[in-house]
Amino acid sequence: MDLKNSVEVSASGLRAQSLRMRVIAENLANADSVATTPGGQPYRRKVASFESEVDRATGAEGVRVRGIEADQSAFQRVYQPGNPAADAAGYVLKPNVNSLVESADMKAAQRAYEANLSAIEAAKGLTMRTIDLLK
Template sequence: MSLENSIGVSAAGLRAQSLRMRVIAENLANASSVADTPGGDPYRRKVPTFKAALDRSTGTTTVEVTGIQADQSEFTRVHQPGNPAADADGYVKMPNVNSLVESADMKSAQRSYEANLNAIESARSLTMRTIDLLK
């Protein structure tokens, strides 16, 4: 694999992890938001999906975002009769966002992002050393 191809693969990884971090940040920002109407559904956690994609021009396999899907897990219900979003029984549906899971996902995305940056830096460094040798 050429250095240019390796940078392209790492750049695709950077884009994917960047999107993943943005989705996680949105989930965390809405972790305590409730519905606008009584008994309505609150924010639903979002999860990005990826797939391997073959770049036919370079012959490399990169990562591609296939979409952002809503997590269909159940909402938790909390008894808060005074809340404007409470249903007739006094329960409020809370988002299906677990801050601990989101934090772990964020750390994983951050590590993957850093690994891709390091790969790009290594390829750049090798290219610069090659140029220096050719002088």
């Protein structure tokens, strides 16, 4: 694999991890939101999924976003009869967002982003060394 392909692969990883971090940030921002109507549905956690993609022109394998799906896990029910979003029994549905899980996912996405950035920097350094040798 040449240096251009390695940069393209890492760049696709940067785009994927950037999207993943945006989705996680949205989840964290809505972790405490509830429905606006009594007995309504609160915010549902979102998860980004990826798949490998082969560039037919270069043969390099990168990452492509498959989609952003809603997590179908159950909502948490909390007894709060005075809450305007409570149902007839006094229960409020809370989002299925676990802040601890989201924080761990954010850290993993951040590390993956940094690893791809380091790979691009290494390719850049190799290119500069090659140019210096050719002088």
